[in-house]
Structure formats: C-alpha cells, structure tokens
Amino acid sequence: MTTPLRLGIAGLGTVGIGVIRILRTQAALLEARTGRPIELTAISARSRDKDRGVPLTGYAWEDDPVALATRDDIDVYVELMGGTDGPAKASTDAAIAAGKHVVTANKAMLAIHGQALAEAAEAAGRALRYEAAVAGGIPVIKALTEGLAGNQITRIVGVMNGSCNYILTRMESSGLSYDDIFAEADGLGYLEADPQLDVGGIDAAHKLAILSSIAFGTQVHFDGIELEGIERVSIDDIRHAGDMGYKIKLLGVAQKTGRGLEQRMMPCLVPDTSPFGQLQGGTNMVAIEGDAVEQVVLRGPGAGEGPTASAVMGDICDIARGFTLPVFGQPAASLEAATPARSVLPAPHYLRMALHDKPGALAKIATVLGDAGVSIDRMRQLGHNDATAPVLIVTHKCTRTALDEAIAAMGHTDVLASNPVVLRIEDI
Ligand code: NAP
Numbered sequence: 001m002t003t004p005l006r007l008g009i010a011g012l013g014t015v016g017i018g019v020i021r022i023l024r025t026q027a028a029l030l031e032a033r034t035g036r037p038i039e040l041t042a043i044s045a046r047s048r049d050k051d052r053g054v055p056l057t058g059y060a061w062e063d064d065p066v067a068l069a070t071r072d073d074i075d076v077y078v079e080l081m082g083g084t085d086g087p088a089k090a091s092t093d094a095a096i097a098a099g100k101h102v103v104t105a106n107k108a109m110l111a112i113h114g115q116a117l118a119e120a121a122e123a124a125g126r127a128l129r130y131e132a133a134v135a136g137g138i139p140v141i142k143a144l145t146e147g148l149a150g151n152q153i154t155r156i157v158g159v160m161n162g163s164c165n166y167i168l169t170r171m172e173s174s175g176l177s178y179d180d181i182f183a184e185a186d187g188l189g190y191l192e193a194d195p196q197l198d199v200g201g202i203d204a205a206h207k208l209a210i211l212s213s214i215a216f217g218t219q220v221h222f223d224g225i226e227l228e229g230i231e232r233v234s235i236d237d238i239r240h241a242g243d244m245g246y247k248i249k250l251l252g253v254a255q256k257t258g259r260g261l262e263q264r265m266m267p268c269l270v271p272d273t274s275p276f277g278q279l280q281g282g283t284n285m286v287a288i289e290g291d292a293v294e295q296v297v298l299r300g301p302g303a304g305e306g307p308t309a310s311a312v313m314g315d316i317c318d319i320a321r322g323f324t325l326p327v328f329g330q331p332a333a334s335l336e337a338a339t340p341a342r343s344v345l346p347a348p349h350y351l352r353m354a355l356h357d358k359p360g361a362l363a364k365i366a367t368v369l370g371d372a373g374v375s376i377d378r379m380r381q382l383g384h385n386d387a388t389a390p391v392l393i394v395t396h397k398c399t400r401t402a403l404d405e406a407i408a409a410m411g412h413t414d415v416l417a418s419n420p421v422v423l424r425i426e427d428i
C-alpha cells in the first residue's frame with residue numbers, strides 16, 4: 001500500500017472548492033498519474049456553515065488556518081485564501097516551519113514576500129509551489145522553470161489580468177465608457193474584492209514580478225515595476241487606436257539589460273492583427289523569448305474555478321510524485337538583488353491632446369517635440385465644435401524620457417488645453 005499524500009486546504013472560495021471538486025471526481029486518475037492516493041484531510045475558511053455546493057463533512061475543520069497548516073496529519077498545506085499578509089502569510093510561514101510543503105495561488109503574497117518564503121522553504125527542504133498565481137490555468141511557471149530552463153530569457157510580455165482585458169475589449173465592442181463597463185464587470189463578479197488590484201494594474205504587476213524573478217535570476221522586486229492602470233483609458237483612445245490599426249491592452253513587459261531589470265505594466269497599443277491584439281475577454285497570454293527557443297506564446301484562461309484549480313492540482317501532483325525544484329527555478333540564495341531600471345529602449349508612442357484652436361498651436365507642439373528629439377510619424381486633427389481641437393500624434397521611436405521632456409515643455413506653452421494622454425506602442 002503506497003503512502004497517501006495528505007492535504008490541508010485553507011480557503012474554500014472559488015479556487016479552494018474547485019480543487020476539492022477535482023480531488024473528489026478525479027481521485028483514480030490522480031492516483032494513476034502520481035502513483036499514490038491524494039487525500040484531503042482538513043479544511044479551513046471563515047464561515048463553517050456556508051453551503052459551498054460540495055459535501056465537506058468528511059474533512060476535519062479548523063477555524064484557524066495556522067492550526068490547519070501545522071496539523072500532524074497533513075503533508076501539504078494548500079493556501080487559497082489570498083492577501084499579501086494576514087492569515088495567508090502567517091499560515092504559510094507556520095506550515096514551512098512545521099515541515100510541510102506549500103501550494104498557493106497567492107500572487108500578492110509571493111510578489112512581496114517571495115524571496116523570504118523561498119529561502120525558508122528551501123532551508124527546510126520543502127516545496128513552495130504557485131503555478132496558479134500567474135495566469136490562472138496557463139502552466140507558465142512550469143514552462144519557465146522546466147521546459148525553457150536551457151534558455152537565456154531575453155524578454156517576457158504578457159496580458160495577465162483577465163478583468164482588465166475584459167473591460168478593454170468590452171469597451172471596444174460596446175462603445176460604452178470605462179465607468180459603464182467597470183460597473184458591468186463588477187456586477188458580473190469579475191473584479192477582485194478590492195477592484196483597484198485589477199484596474200490599477202497591481203494584480204498583473206504581482207504576476208510579472210514573479211515571472212521576472214524566474215526568468216532573470218533576480219529576487220522578486222514588485223516595487224521596481226513601472227506601473228499604470230487602465231482607469232485613464234477612454235473610449236476615445238480605444239476608437240482612435242482602432243482607426244490607426246491598434247488595440248489597447250494592459251501589457252506587462254520584463255527584460256534585463258546592461259542597466260538593470262526593466263519591468264513595466266501599463267496600457268499599451270499593440271497591432272490589432274497580432275496575437276495580443278486579438279485577445280478577447282478574460283483570456284491571458286504570455287510570450288516568452290529566449291536565445292535558443294526564440295519565442296513561445298502561451299494562451300489560456302487566466303482565472304475561474306476550473307482553470308485555477310487545474311494549476312493548483314498540477315503542483316500537488318508534482319509534490320505527490322516527489323518532484324522538487326527550487327522555488328524560483330534556482331536556489332533562492334543565488335538570486336541576485338534586482339537593480340530596477342526604467343526602459344530606455346525607444347518605441348513609437350501615441351499622444352492624444354486637446355489644443356486651444358488658434359493659429360500656430362500645432363506648430364508650437366511640433367517644435368516642442370522636435371526640440372526634445374521626438375519625431376512625428378503621423379498627426380491628425382479631429383473635427384470639433386468648440387474652442388479646443390483634439391489632436392492625435394504617433395511618434396517615431398523615441399524614449400519615454402524624451403517624450404516626458406517634450407510634454408513638460410508643452411505645459412509651458414499657451415496652447416495645451418488638457419494633459420496629453422501618452423501610450424507606448426509595443427511591437428509584439
Ligand atoms: P475567494 O473566493 O474570495 O475565497 C477566499 C476563501 O478564503 C474563502 O473561502 C474565505 O472564507 C477564506 N478566508 C478568507 N480569510 C480567511 C481567514 N482569515 N481564515 C480562514 N479562511 C479565510 O478567493 P479565490 O478567488 O478562491 O482566491 C483564492 C486565492 O487564489 C487568492 O490568492 C487569489 O488571488 C488566487 N487566485 C484566484 C483566481 C480566481 O480566478 N479566483 C485566479 C488566480 C489566483 P469564507 O468563504 O468563509 O469567507
């Protein structure tokens with residue numbers, strides 16, 4: 001008789017219940033694939049009485065996730081509560097200290113405490129696995145740590161927040177405003193309890209920070225990410241971008257250059273015919289570029305019960321098989337401290353501004369851009385009925401620093417009627 005792998009699950013929400021459903025319905029398959037039974041021993045959540053749609057009476061109950069994490073009759077602590085600190089962090093620390101393996105879907109905790117948790121887990125000789133934390137059902141952590149281990153990773157590009165992609169694609173298809181579609185997404189339950197995590201780009205940036213660490217051998221460094229959410233993306237920008245052959249996406253990009261680690265998460269224009277441009281609704285996509293493989297593109301559901309539980313189960317199966325690897329693909333003690341760098345790689349940019357409609361206004365803007373070394377590729381003045389003229393400019397490749405310099409100088413002219421909207425155009 002082979003020894004079962006015994007689980008304790010804290011968090012019985014969308015993901016936790018999804019994992020329990022798979023454990024209940026696929027027990028034979030899981031045993032056949034891992035060579036041993038996988039058994040759920042104990043569970044924890046805030047409310048013991050809630051009907052969660054699956055029978056839970058056969059499992060021991062703990063009110064306190066720390067008590068669950070340290071039970072003698074579990075081998076793996078599965079943390080599915082969420083939150084950077086609080087019970088998730090306390091119970092994960094306790095589980096590692098008690099010699100348990102840990103599986104989590106908690107990107108917020110890993111993006112902030114990943115290094116310390118990895119060091120603790122590796123010192124204890126225990127696994128800390130988190131496939132579900134990045135891009136839901138897409139096995140991107142496995143791809144980076146295992147399949148692509150022989151590559152020098154050169155760049156990672158991703159759309160990794162389904163809620164933002166839903167909002168942006170619905171704005172485009174409906175012609176409705178950001179506020180209208182935000183309310184729709186909220187009503188459908190697509191947004192995090194704190195929606196700012198989604199629309200502020202924070203959730204996607206947590207995921208990018210984790211991927212960067214694996215890809216570039218650096219300690220997770222969330223604070224080094226240039227971060228901008230989608231709240232300022234207007235239906236006008238979506239329409240204008242569409243007219244010029246682009247879509248607007250919340251795009252994460254990470255690359256390591258001689259200057260340091262560049263990580264940015266911000267709304268960008270991408271060609272509408274590109275795979276990223278075609279990405280609809282809550283789907284996620286991650287492109288990984290390596291010196292040997294060139295480019296691998298992974299696409300799939302970024303959230304939801306089944307996809308996220310699928311990723312959690314992949315981690316649990318690896319632990320059942322006895323498969324181990326360092327938390328971030330190489331020993332945590334060998335990860336370099338990240339040196340954050342702002343991108344100096346030039347790119348074309350989209351600018352939308354309102355100018356006071358008077359002689360010489362456009363010429364002044366063109367001069368200011370020229371003085372900062374920013375060359376105009378395309379310029380369009382849109383029809384209007386009032387005293388301010390909407391103007392769209394697409395620049396040739398330029399650095400954001402040069403553009404910021406030009407925008408600051410525009411502020412000193414008497415022609416700018418509102419702050420310009422600036423979006424990078426990413427060639428992907
Ligand atoms: P959820 O539906 O809100 O469920 C959270 C669960 O945690 C609930 O069962 C809640 O108990 C329990 N909980 C919260 N605080 C607790 C505490 N102090 N003690 C004990 N239990 C506590 O969340 P979720 O969507 O399943 O997400 C779980 C994790 O997966 C998060 O880290 C999230 O970021 C990550 N994730 C989620 C998705 C997704 O599609 N949902 C995708 C990728 C990653 P009650 O039910 O009793 O309130």
Ligand code: HSE
Nearest residue numbers: 160161162163302303
């Ligand atoms: N809020 C996240 C998203 C959930 O929309 O992608 C999955 O991490």
